[in-house]
Amino acid sequence: xxxxxxxxxxxxxxxxxxxxxxxxxxxxxxxxxxxxxxxxxxxxxxxxxxxxxxxxxxxxxxxxxxxxxxxxxxxxxxxxxxxxxxxxxxxxxxxxxxxxxxxxxxxxxxxxxxxxxxxxxxxxxxxxxxxxxxxxxxxxxxxxxxxxxxxxxxxxxxxxxxxxxxxxxxxxxxxxxxxxxxxxxxxxxxxxxxxxxxxxxxxxxxxxxxxxxxxxxxxxxxxxxxxxxxxxxxxxxxxxxxxxxxxxxxxxxxxxxxxxxxxxxxxxxxxxxxxxxxxxxxxxxxxxxxxxxxxxxxxxxxxxxxxxxxxxxxxxxxxxxxxxxxxxxxxxxxxxxxxxxxxxxxxxxxxxxxxxxxxxxxxxxxxxxxxxxx
Amino acid sequence: xxxxxxxxxxxxxxxxxxxxxxxxxxxxxxxxxxxxxxxxxxxxxxxxxxxxxxxxxxxxxxxxxxxxxxxxxxxxxxxxxxxxxxxxxxxxxxxxxxxxxxxxxxxxxxxxxxxxxxxxxxxxxxxxxxxxxxxxxxxxxxxxxxxxxxxxxxxxxxxxxxxxxxxxxxxxxxxxxxxxxxxxxxxxxxxxxxxxxxxxxxxxxxxxxxxxxxxxxxxxxxxxxxxxxxxxxxxxxxxx
Numbered sequence: 001x002x003x004x005x006x007x008x009x010x011x012x013x014x015x016x017x018x019x020x021x022x023x024x025x026x027x028x029x030x031x032x033x034x035x036x037x038x039x040x041x042x043x044x045x046x047x048x049x050x051x052x053x054x055x056x057x058x059x060x061x062x063x064x065x066x067x068x069x070x071x072x073x074x075x076x077x078x079x080x081x082x083x084x085x086x087x088x089x090x091x092x093x094x095x096x097x098x099x100x101x102x103x104x105x106x107x108x109x110x111x112x113x114x115x116x117x118x119x120x121x122x123x124x125x126x127x128x129x130x131x132x133x134x135x136x137x138x139x140x141x142x143x144x145x146x147x148x149x150x151x152x153x154x155x156x157x158x159x160x161x162x163x164x165x166x167x168x169x170x171x172x173x174x175x176x177x178x179x180x181x182x183x184x185x186x187x188x189x190x191x192x193x194x195x196x197x198x199x200x201x202x203x204x205x206x207x208x209x210x211x212x213x214x215x216x217x218x219x220x221x222x223x224x225x226x227x228x229x230x231x232x233x234x235x236x237x238x239x240x241x242x243x244x245x246x247x248x249x250x251x252x253x254x255x256x257x258x259x260x261x262x263x264x265x266x267x268x269x270x271x272x273x274x275x276x277x278x279x280x281x282x283x284x285x286x287x288x289x290x291x292x293x294x295x296x297x298x299x300x301x302x303x304x305x306x307x308x309x310x311x312x313x314x315x316x317x318x319x320x321x322x323x324x325x326x327x328x329x330x331x332x333x334x335x336x337x338x339x340x341x342x343x344x345x346x347x348x349x350x351x352x353x354x355x356x357x358x359x360x361x362x363x364x365x366x367x368x369x370x371x372x373x374x
Numbered sequence: 375x376x377x378x379x380x381x382x383x384x385x386x387x388x389x390x391x392x393x394x395x396x397x398x399x400x401x402x403x404x405x406x407x408x409x410x411x412x413x414x415x416x417x418x419x420x421x422x423x424x425x426x427x428x429x430x431x432x433x434x435x436x437x438x439x440x441x442x443x444x445x446x447x448x449x450x451x452x453x454x455x456x457x458x459x460x461x462x463x464x465x466x467x468x469x470x471x472x473x474x475x476x477x478x479x480x481x482x483x484x485x486x487x488x489x490x491x492x493x494x495x496x497x498x499x500x501x502x503x504x505x506x507x508x509x510x511x512x513x514x515x516x517x518x519x520x521x522x523x524x525x526x527x528x529x530x531x532x533x534x535x536x537x538x539x540x541x542x543x544x545x546x547x548x549x550x551x552x553x554x555x556x557x558x559x560x561x562x563x564x565x566x567x568x569x570x571x572x573x574x575x576x577x578x579x580x581x582x583x584x585x586x587x588x589x590x591x592x593x594x595x596x597x598x599x600x601x602x603x604x605x606x607x608x609x610x611x612x613x614x
Contacts, residue, residue: 104457128459137450142388147381154377155459198458 053233054080059112072098074257087244088237090254096237128156131200139179156198169193170223185216205236281318288330298324382472400431424488425575426548431480436515439473443523444531473516517599524606542568567595
């Protein structure tokens with residue numbers, strides 16, 4: 001048992017208590033590996049003090065925009081234990097990237113604190129405790145995968161052997177090709193290799209599968225799972241419920257800079273399913289001339305949201321709502337449908353009774369990322 | 375940081391455009407300028423132009439780092455560097471060192487053309503000192519390029535670099551001797567960094583110690599461009 005790195009054993013405790021059934025069985029596996037790693041390694045006197053991997057205390061970050069300020073992170077309190085795999089789930093603009101930016105010291109909070117492994121983020125990065133895959137990174141020209149990974153590894157105090165890092169990320173097959181000559185899925189995995197090359201305590205992946213097709217996405221998560229089995233703490237962001245559920249021990253749902261739900265995939269799924277049962281359906285129409293004002297008062301309506309020139313009404317009685325809309329003459333482009341699990345989950349992120357009538361532009365969108373309707 | 379220097383040098387030397395523009399062009403221009411037309415002190419001009427063109431080539435290579443940095447910035451690579459344990463100071467220093475190293479092939483190529491094609495004859499110590507001075511003297515221009523790269527977009531870096539190069543080459547007397555210009559332009563030229571840079575080489579060829587003027591001038595520009603690079607870097611750190 002290694003005295004200088006107590007963190008890795010914690011994972012097993014968390015894994016056992018947090019997961020049930022299928023995944024509890026899997027979590028037996030890291031126990032053996034983590035211990036053997038520690039027994040073999042135990043290097044460096046610069047061990048981090050015990051404690052959680054991540055602590056946010058009332059963190060706030062605002063950005064100035066031409067139309068005023070946006071509170072991208074609006075009072076987040078969050079503790080992530082060592083060895084946990086946590087998904088930050090939310091729509092585009094929910095504050096995921098800003099949260100990760102704060103964690104990496106790329107931004108500093110306006111108020112509140114962010115601590116990483118007992119340090120401020122910048123010094124944790126400098127100490128080589130963190131690896132990251134940023135959202136907007138594109139491959140740099142004229143360098144091979146192996147050269148890139150070797151360089152990044154060399155900056156860390158206790159890196160993985162390069163061959164192992166390449167294998168873990170699943171990029172060995174094209175290690176000697178230039179990174180700017182690879183496909184989107186391959187590039188994404190190279191960036192994953194860069195994040196894990198230093199064998200950091202904590203890795204952060206900002207929307208690691210954005211813009212990947214289904215096949216590449218599946219391959220990516222396979223690599224990712226083989227990495228989490230080593231017992232490292234992983235934090236990733238996504239806007240897919242399934243992806244969060246399938247790959248994280250714990251899901252933190254963000255909306256407009258706040259945490260609106262936090263629990264195991266099962267718990268979130270359950271809450272979402274309950275919503276789905278409670279909410280009978282969804283009616284959407286082109287936004288009436290008078291705007292969405294008053295629509296929430298119509299019979300059966302539980303909540304109203306405006307997205308892309310459409311008014312989306314969650315209703316417990318679709319028929320009554322449609323009749324009422326017809327009376328108002330607001331039936332242009334009307335669509336009626338059942339609330340899906342995904343919609344219900346998203347309803348977690350737009351709590352009634354005050355739906356956003358004009359969603360404020362998020363930092364993500366300002367940066368030119370296309371808005372996606374989930 | 376050594377690994378970073380190696381990575382950047384590798385990337386630079388694999389850049390065909392860089393090799394052609396930075397090394398091939400100065401050699402070609404040197405051979406053209408010294409073998410077409412021309413009269414009078416033929417051999418002297420061959421040696422003087424060799425120094426001027428080597429200096430010009432060093433300038434092109436040094437400042438081209440700006441384009442590299444600007445494009446790295448737009449690719450998100452600089453941001454990625456900020457989340458590995460490299461540290462911002464070492465990232466900039468590593469870039470500057472790799473820049474200075476990639477200047478060397480250019481200087482050597484032009485000097486070789488002088489020795490082998492144009493029969494320029496100098497003592498061994500003169501060749502050695504010439505290479506060293508032209509090499510180390512390129513540092514201020516690396517810093518200027520770095521400052522441009524951190525501050526500007528890839529496109530505008532290219533334009534600004536080109537304007538700086540042309541201005542320096544003409545006014546600093548790298549292409550034609552300053553004596554060929556009207557007097558007032560000549561005296562302006564003596565204050566440019568490129569003139570001081572080339573003077574180091576010219577005095578070596580003349581087997582003299584460089585006078586204090588150009589050395590001080592180049593040192594002053596080193597400080598100015600260094601401050602510019604640091605200021606640009608700080609500014610980009612807020613947005614990168």
